Amino acid sequence: MSELASESRQHSVPVSHDGSERQRGAGMSTTYTVRDSATMLRRNLLHIRRYPSLSILLLAQPILFLLLFVYVFGGTLGAGLPGLPGGGDRSDYLVFITPGILFMTVASIALGTAISTATDMTTGIIARFRTLNIARVSVLTGHVLGAVIRTGLAVVIVAAVAFLLGFRSDAGLLGWLGVVGLLVLIAFSLTWLTVGMGLAADSVETASNTPMFLMILPFISSGFVPTDAMPAGLRQFAEHQPFTPMINTLRALATGAPTDSDLWLAIGWCALIALLGYLWSRRLFLRVPAK
Amino acid sequence: MATTNPAIEVAGLTKSYDDHTVLDGVDLIVPEGTVYALLGPNGAGKTTIVNILSTLLTPGAGEIRVAGFDVRREPAGVRAAIGVTGQFSAIDELLTGRENLRLMADLAHLDRTTATTSVAGMLDRFDLVDAADRRAQTYSGGMKRRLDLAMTLIARPRLIFLDEPTAGLDPRSRRDLWAIVREQVADGVTVLLTTQYLDEADQLADRIGVLDGGRLVAEGTAAELKRRVPGGHVSVQFTDAVALAAAAAAHPDASTDADALTLQVPSDGSIAGLRRLLAGLDDHGVAGLTVESADLDDVFLALTGRAAEARTAEEISA
Numbered sequence: 001m002s003e004l005a006s007e008s009r010q011h012s013v014p015v016s017h018d019g020s021e022r023q024r025g026a027g028m029s030t031t032y033t034v035r036d037s038a039t040m041l042r043r044n045l046l047h048i049r050r051y052p053s054l055s056i057l058l059l060a061q062p063i064l065f066l067l068l069f070v071y072v073f074g075g076t077l078g079a080g081l082p083g084l085p086g087g088g089d090r091s092d093y094l095v096f097i098t099p100g101i102l103f104m105t106v107a108s109i110a111l112g113t114a115i116s117t118a119t120d121m122t123t124g125i126i127a128r129f130r131t132l133n134i135a136r137v138s139v140l141t142g143h144v145l146g147a148v149i150r151t152g153l154a155v156v157i158v159a160a161v162a163f164l165l166g167f168r169s170d171a172g173l174l175g176w177l178g179v180v181g182l183l184v185l186i187a188f189s190l191t192w193l194t195v196g197m198g199l200a201a202d203s204v205e206t207a208s209n210t211p212m213f214l215m216i217l218p219f220i221s222s223g224f225v226p227t228d229a230m231p232a233g234l235r236q237f238a239e240h241q242p243f244t245p246m247i248n249t250l251r252a253l254a255t256g257a258p259t260d261s262d263l264w265l266a267i268g269w270c271a272l273i274a275l276l277g278y279l280w281s282r283r284l285f286l287r288v289p290a291k
Numbered sequence: 292m293a294t295t296n297p298a299i300e301v302a303g304l305t306k307s308y309d310d311h312t313v314l315d316g317v318d319l320i321v322p323e324g325t326v327y328a329l330l331g332p333n334g335a336g337k338t339t340i341v342n343i344l345s346t347l348l349t350p351g352a353g354e355i356r357v358a359g360f361d362v363r364r365e366p367a368g369v370r371a372a373i374g375v376t377g378q379f380s381a382i383d384e385l386l387t388g389r390e391n392l393r394l395m396a397d398l399a400h401l402d403r404t405t406a407t408t409s410v411a412g413m414l415d416r417f418d419l420v421d422a423a424d425r426r427a428q429t430y431s432g433g434m435k436r437r438l439d440l441a442m443t444l445i446a447r448p449r450l451i452f453l454d455e456p457t458a459g460l461d462p463r464s465r466r467d468l469w470a471i472v473r474e475q476v477a478d479g480v481t482v483l484l485t486t487q488y489l490d491e492a493d494q495l496a497d498r499i500g501v502l503d504g505g506r507l508v509a510e511g512t513a514a515e516l517k518r519r520v521p522g523g524h525v526s527v528q529f530t531d532a533v534a535l536a537a538a539a540a541a542h543p544d545a546s547t548d549a550d551a552l553t554l555q556v557p558s559d560g561s562i563a564g565l566r567r568l569l570a571g572l573d574d575h576g577v578a579g580l581t582v583e584s585a586d587l588d589d590v591f592l593a594l595t596g597r598a599a600e601a602r603t604a605e606e607i608s609a
Contacts, residue, residue, distance in 0.1 A: 032400055039397040043383065050385045050426070128381035128442070131345045133370035134398050 033135035040142025041149075047116065048150055058112040059154050061215070062105040063161055069101075069224065070094050070165060082226060091166050098162045099179075099250035100223025103243065105158045106151050106183055107214040110190035113147040117198025118207030140199075140281050144191045151187040155180075170256035178253040182266065186246055189270040190214060192277030199284040223247045242269035296359065298323045298450050298481035299344060304353035306339055306505075313339045314351070315505040321498075323449075326472070326482040328496035330489065330591070335502040337485035338378060341454045344483070345375045358450055374448030378455045380435050381442070384428035388419045388438050391427055392445055399446035413441040417471075433464035440471060451475065453484040457491060469494055489591065503595045516590045518559075525558045525568055526581040534576025541571050558582065 048055060069077070070093060078093035088096075120126060120143070129139050159167075171179075194211045201207035218224070220238050227238040238244060245265035252259045301319035305312070314336045321327040329337045342348040344357050346366040355362045358372035375381075382391050392413050396406035414423045417437040422430060427438060436456070443451060453472070457465040472482060472495055486492050492499045493513045501509040501516070509516060517523070529535040529552045538554050539547045545556040558564055565582065 035400065036398060039394065042397075043386070043394055046390060047385050123383070124377060124379045124381035125383050127347060127377060128375065129398075130347055131370055131373065131375045132398055132446075133367050 033138060036134045036138035037141040037145065040138045041145045042142075044116075044142045044146030045149065048146060054112055054116065055150060055154070058108045059105070059157060061108045062101050062154075062158050065104060066097070066101045066158065066161060066165070069097055077225065080225070080229065082228065094162065094165055094167055095169065095255060096251075097224055098159075098167050099254050100218055100221070100247050101162065102155055102158060102179070102183060102250060102254075103186065103223060103247050104215065104218050105154050106187045106190060107211075107218065109147060109151045109154050110187065110194045111208070111211045111214055112150075113143060113191050114194035114198040114201070114207045114211045115204060117143050117195045118201045118204045121199060122204065136286060137282050140195055140285055143195055144188065147191040148184060148187045151191075152180075152184065155183050169254055171254050172256065175253045175256050178259075179250055182246070182250060182253065182270075185267065185270045185274075189272075189274035189277060192274050192281055194277075196277050196281040196284060199281055217241060217243050218247070221247055222251075242273065245269065296323060297321055297356075298325075298358060299327070299483060300354070300356040301340075301344070302354040304340070304343065304355060305351040306336075306343065306348070307351055313505050314343075317353075317502075317505070317507055319500065319507070321481060321483055323481050324476070324479050325497040326476055326484065326495050328492035328499045329483070329485040329502050330487070330492045330499050331485075331502035332487055336505040337487075337502055338454055340502075341375070341377075341452045341483070341485060344369075345373055345452050346370055372449050374443035374446060374451040376440050376443045376451070376453050376456055378458060380439055382427045382435060382438050385426060387424050387426055388430070388434075389414065389423040391438060391442055395442045395445050401446075409445050413445050417441040418467075433460055433467070436460060436464065436468065437471075440468065444471075444475065448480070450481045450483070453482060455485055455487070457486070457488065465491075501591065501594055508594045509590070519590065519593075523558050524583055525556045525565065526583060527554045527556065527568075527572065527577060528552055528579040529554065529576050530578045531576065534573060537576070538572060542568075552578070 070090060074090040074093040078088040078090050078096075081088035081092055081096055084092060117140075126139065130136065169175075194214070197210045198207045201210060220230075220234065221227070221241055221244040222238065223243070227235050227244065230238055245262035246269065248262040249259055249266045251257070252262070297320045299319060299321040301317055304314055304317040304319075306314040317336075317340065319327075319340075329340060331337050339348065343350045343355065344362065346362055346369050350362065357369045360366075360368035360372070362369055383394065386394065389410060392410040393406060396409055401409060414420050417440070419434065419438060419441070422434060427435065430438065440453075440456070456472070457468050460468065469491070472484070476482060482495075484491075484495065496513065498510065498512055499516060500507045509519065511519070527538065529538065532549065532552065535547065535549070535552050535554060539545060542554065542556050545554050547554055556568055558568070
């Protein structure tokens with residue numbers, strides 16, 4: 001400590017009771033938001049690397065669904081696809097559900113983020129972060145950005161599996177860039193929502209259950225069968241729930257088809273979910289702990 | 292140190308949950324560069340005070356300034372000045388020791404070169420060089436505590452809060468930790484520590500506040516507190532029963548142990564009192580003599596009407 005002691009103290013500014021110190025103290029949080037978020041992102045990326053089993057588990061889910069739906073149900077479901085002369089086959093069905101499966105990949109990783117956020121909140125280091133002069137929300141931003149990167153990797157792997165199974169499309173580079181862009185946006189919005197769920201949960205178990213609807217809702221959307229095939233009531237729900245325009249737009253972009261008003265609906269839903277999720281998470285995290 | 296500018300100023304601090312009162316009007320002043328120990332049993336309110344002073348909890352009522360900043364209105368200023376090592380390990384177990392320190396250096400907004408130097412310096416000072424690149428979850432209790440403290444100190448805070456810093460540590464680790472605290476104090480840092488270990492407060496603190504049921508029941512230096520309570524005595528050991536009986540007759544307030552040939556004479560610790568006692572003793576009849584002052588255990592008992600809960604610490608360190 002002796003050589004350290006000879007250096008000047010980081011915060012050896014004279015204490016004053018006037019406003020100047022306060023300005024400096026308060027200003028630090030905003031000035032360093034980006035830097036603190038980058039620091040927290042590095043921390044979360046290290047966590048993801050050190051704890052790969054969660055990523056593998058989360059990734060296995062959409063891949064299993066893809067294999068199950070293509071090889072078990074794919075022949076029958078493909079035959080029922082509309083707009084194909086003489087009915088479709090297994091490979092048509094693969095093309096049909098791949099966008100939905102990519103969406104489920106995002107949802108699966110988002111679910112994992114609820115778990116990792118809730119787990120993180122049980123550790124003592126979060127209390128330490130609360131006593132630091134940092135942009136506090138960076139703790140959450142780190143989780144969200146880490147999840148977006150993890151989602152990116154997962155989506156690439158799942159897409160590669162789909163290609164291995166025979167997925168081909170007429171989509172150009174622009175279309176695929178659109179797919180990537182929209183998936184990132186979806187990941188960003190769903191993750192802010194699940195970070196909130198992780199913070200709101202009173203236990204890690206609860207945190208792993210509450211976001212389950214993210215895995216169920218894609219089934220009641222245009223993801224696995226055309227919504228026209230559903231009975232009235234369910235069909236209206238499927239047509240108007242937020243995930244349908246997202247999956248429709250992913251499908252249009254990935255197959256080289258023109259996008260329609262669903263694109264703006266998808267972006268709008270993402271923006272709304274992200275904003276509400278962010279505000280909710282921030283409020284939960286910044287509230288003073290109850291005990 | 293500038294006593295005009297206390298590091299911590301607390302007046303009339305209260306905190307309660309529903310109808311349960313945790314802090315019931317605490318007044319506290321800690322001058323810069325001094326060590327203040329909050330001594331009390333579990334549930335006395337020690338951690339609540341630390342949490343309020345470190346902006347983790349909002350106070351009920353009272354005026355609270357830390358490093359000159361109001362904890363309610365200027366929490367960012369408070370946070371920029373303080374470092375906190377809590378009762379429970381605040382390290383990231385998935386990261387290595389080096390990564391943990393680097394994380395804190397980055398969050399303290401140190402520049403790259405300073406951060407690297409500081410991390411290396413801390414690993415060296417806290418004897419963590421060999422374990423630097425191992426995950427913290429593999430560390431022993433003592434190593435985790437050292438890493439925890441190093442993470443607090445890497446930002447060079449002017450004021451540190453140590454909430455039961457040596458709870459659960461073995462005697463050697465405790466002494467290591469005490470040495471680190473003393474170095475900080477020598478460097479001008481103000482320390483507020485909580486402890487239920489009486490000897491720890493005695494060892495480290497300039498002033499001690501005895502907290503019981505959310506109130507400071509006594510405050511002062513260790514010596515002042517000891518003086519406030521009876522319990523000091525002079526033990527005189529005699530060579531034979533006759534000499535013991537003679538001395539016992541001269542000191543009716545003393546207690547006699549006939550088997551050990553010992554007489555315990557109450558003492559206020561003053562030289563004059565001791566001189567009077569010695570004057571009345573026969574040189575040839577006395578085998579030995581011990582002066583014992585009250586220890587903080589006696590103080591605690593006298594002030595709160597019951598013994599401190601954690602006496603084991605004294606046994607461990609003995």
